[in-house]
Every structure is written in C-alpha cells, then in structure tokens.
Amino acid sequence: MLGDIKGNLDAVTDLQKKNGNSEEYLAKNPITQINSHAIDQLHPLQEHVSYPKWIAFDLDDTLHDFKHASQTAINHVFKLIQYDNPNIQTNELQSAYQKICKSLVTPFVDGRQSHEYRMERFSLLLDTLHLSKDPLASYIDGYEYSFNQAITPYEGAIELLSALNNKTQIAVISEGPHDAQERTLDTAKMKPYVKALITSNRERVSKKDGLFQRFMEQENLKPEDLLVIGDSLESDILPSNKLGIKSILFDPNRKHQNGAPQIRAEHLSQILSVIEKIVDFDK
Numbered sequence: 001m002l003g004d005i006k007g008n009l010d011a012v013t014d015l016q017k018k019n020g021n022s023e024e025y026l027a028k029n030p031i032t033q034i035n036s037h038a039i040d041q042l043h044p045l046q047e048h049v050s051y052p053k054w055i056a057f058d059l060d061d062t063l064h065d066f067k068h069a070s071q072t073a074i075n076h077v078f079k080l081i082q083y084d085n086p087n088i089q090t091n092e093l094q095s096a097y098q099k100i101c102k103s104l105v106t107p108f109v110d111g112r113q114s115h116e117y118r119m120e121r122f123s124l125l126l127d128t129l130h131l132s133k134d135p136l137a138s139y140i141d142g143y144e145y146s147f148n149q150a151i152t153p154y155e156g157a158i159e160l161l162s163a164l165n166n167k168t169q170i171a172v173i174s175e176g177p178h179d180a181q182e183r184t185l186d187t188a189k190m191k192p193y194v195k196a197l198i199t200s201n202r203e204r205v206s207k208k209d210g211l212f213q214r215f216m217e218q219e220n221l222k223p224e225d226l227l228v229i230g231d232s233l234e235s236d237i238l239p240s241n242k243l244g245i246k247s248i249l250f251d252p253n254r255k256h257q258n259g260a261p262q263i264r265a266e267h268l269s270q271i272l273s274v275i276e277k278i279v280d281f282d283k
C-alpha cells in the first residue's frame with residue numbers, strides 16, 4: 001500500500017514537472033491525492049523548507065468544532081424558550097429553526113453584527129410558532145454565552161498555530177460575522193497567533209466571489225505567497241485553486257473520500273508534513 005502511495009506521489013511530481021510550476025498545475029488540475037499519514041511514515045520532515053509568506057486558515061470546522069458549539073448553543077436557547085412556553089415541543093422548535101436557517105443561508109456579506117443575524121433568526125422562530133418576543137434579548141444573550149462556553153479548538157490546533165507562527169504569517173479567512181469570529185479566536189486562545197482576520201462580513205464578498213483575491217490585493221501577494229487550509233471544497237479549496245493558490249483540504253470525518261481526491265489531511269497534526277511536501281514540489 002505504501003508503495004502505491006509513493007508511486008502516486010512520484011506521478012504527481014512528474015506531472016508537476018511536465019506542467020510547469022505547481023500553481024499552474026493546481027489551477028489546471030486541482031485533483032491530486034496525497035495520503036498525508038503515509039507521507040509522515042515515508043518522509044522525515046525537511047530541514048530547509050521555504051514556507052509561503054502567509055498561511056490562511058478557514059475558522060469554523062477547521063480550527064474549532066463550530067458544529068458542536070452552535071448545536072450546544074441552539075439547544076440551550078430551545079430550553080429557555082420551553083421554560084417560558086412549557087407546551088412547545090423540542091421537535092417543533094428544531095424543525096421551524098432548520099427551515100428558517102435554510103431560507104437565510106448567507107455568507108454574511110451584508111456587514112451586519114452577529115447579534116443582528118441572531119435576532120432575525122430567533123425573531124422569525126418566535127413569530128412562526130406564535131410565541132412571545134419579549135424575552136428575545138435574553139435568548140440572544142443565552143445563545144452567545146452558551147456558544148462561547150462550548151467553543152472547542154480541534155486537537156492540535158493551538159500546537160499547529162504555534163509551530164507555524166515561527167515560520168510564516170497566519171491569517172484566518174472566514175465567512176462569518178466579523179465580531180463573532182473575533183470572539184471565537186479570543187475564546188479559543190488563538191488570537192496571539194493570528195496576524196490578520198479577514199471576513200466576508202467585513203469585506204462584503206464571499207470566498208467564491210473574491211475574498212481570497214481581496215486579501216492578496218491588500219497584502220500585495222502572488223499566489224505562491226499564500227497557502228489555504230480549510231474544510232470546504234466549495235468555499236476554501238476550489239476558489240483558492242482557481243487563483244493558483246495551493247491548498248490543503250482538512251477532512252477529519254473523511255467526508256470527501258469518495259469524491260474528487262485532494263491534497264488533504266485528516267488530522268491537524270498532519271498539516272506540517274503535508275505543507276512541507278507541497279512546498280517542496282517547487283524545488
């Protein structure tokens with residue numbers, strides 16, 4: 001099995017050579033499978049690796065478990081609502097809230113604050129179920145408090161940021177309300193490592209529509225000056241590859257194993273060795 005992977009890596013390297021530099025290659029061929037666990041076993045860490053000027057991480061479900069925090073927070077709000085309205089059932093709340101969230105899917109590009117988005121959602125929820133909106137502010141506070149309590153950095157996240165901090169500059173590029181993402185970085189104790197937080201909310205543009213490009217313009221970067229790491233094919237990997245930026249798909253739940261293979265890692269502890277492999281493609 002390791003032989004197959006080594007063969008796969010050699011084939012990728014040959015293709016890279018044939019196709020010119022890796023940015024052009026990745027732009028043309030974003031589909032490249034590397035099993036990072038096997039790389040750990042095959043290749044010791046390189047001593048002289050020139051890191052890109054910036055490494056940009058996605059935040060939610062890449063550096064911390066957003067799904068867990070948001071689920072915990074909304075369950076807390078449901079309990080508060082049920083305390084005020086003992087006859088309302090959990091499944092009624094869940095189903096109404098899910099519908100509202102679906103109808104409001106947004107990369108948060110209209111510049112509002114996080115509590116305004118929450119107010120909109122909770123207000124619609126209470127209206128839909130014909131419940132009193134008097135306690136709305138306390139539900140929003142309850143959500144924020146519970147969300148912050150439940151923020152959990154992924155295993156290895158702080159160690160990874162700390163190690164990279166000595167080698168490059170770290171940005172977080174996120175589709176979310178700027179104030180909420182700032183608080184998350186603070187609560188997760190990641191802020192000291194993050195030199196720039198760029199959000200769709202503040203820049204008023206989604207990742208698909210040019211957020212990575214906006215950051216490159218702000219910092220005067222070429223594609224090879226930046227590496228993107230994120231958990232979404234659609235929002236992190238494809239938009240950055242389109243610009244010729246190398247990227248690593250973080251896929252802890254192996255969601256994308258049966259789809260198009262990518263340069264990827266299943267655990268944050270594998271990221272350093274994957275980075276060293278892909279920057280070495282240029283040498």
Ligand SMILES: [Mg+2]
Pocket residue numbers: 058059060061062230231232
């Ligand atoms: Mg994400």
